Amino acid sequence: MEFNEAPDAPELTISAPFELIVGGHTTTVHPEGSPTNVAPALAVKHQVVEFAQAAGDGSLHLRFANGIEIRVPAEARSYEPWQLVGWNGWMIGVGPDGSRFTVRSQTGSFPDLAPNGLGEEA
Numbered sequence: 001m002e003f004n005e006a007p008d009a010p011e012l013t014i015s016a017p018f019e020l021i022v023g024g025h026t027t028t029v030h031p032e033g034s035p036t037n038v039a040p041a042l043a044v045k046h047q048v049v050e051f052a053q054a055a056g057d058g059s060l061h062l063r064f065a066n067g068i069e070i071r072v073p074a075e076a077r078s079y080e081p082w083q084l085v086g087w088n089g090w091m092i093g094v095g096p097d098g099s100r101f102t103v104r105s106q107t108g109s110f111p112d113l114a115p116n117g118l119g120e121e122a
Helices: 035-044
Strands: 011-014 018-022 025-029 049-054 060-064 069-072 082-085 091-094 100-103
Touching: 018 035, 025 035
Parallel strands: none
Antiparallel strands: 011 082, 018 025, 018 069, 049 060, 060 069, 082 091, 091 100
C-alpha cells in the first residue's frame, strides 16, 4: 500500500500486514490481499499525520487527525515491511530483521524531525 499523491510529498509504503485501529476496533490489513481487506485503510487518505514513531524494534506507529491509527508491528518480517521516502530523496525504512536504516540523498539533507517524531520513544 502506498500513501502519496502530491509530487513532493513523502511517500509511505507498507508491504507487511499491519493493524488499522478505528474507534478502538483493530483490523489486520494485508496490503497484498483482496481489495475488500485493504479498503478500510482508505479512511486515512487525505488525513494529516498527527504522530509518527519508528521504534528501535522496527515497528511503526502512525496516528492521523481523524483518530485512526496504523501500526506495523515489530514482528512483521517481510522484505522491508515499511519505508518512507521523502524530501530530497531521503529514505527511512526497516529491513526484514527489524533493523532500521536511513539513506540520505546526495543532493539534499535529512529533514529535521520533531522530538517523538520518527525516532526513539521518549
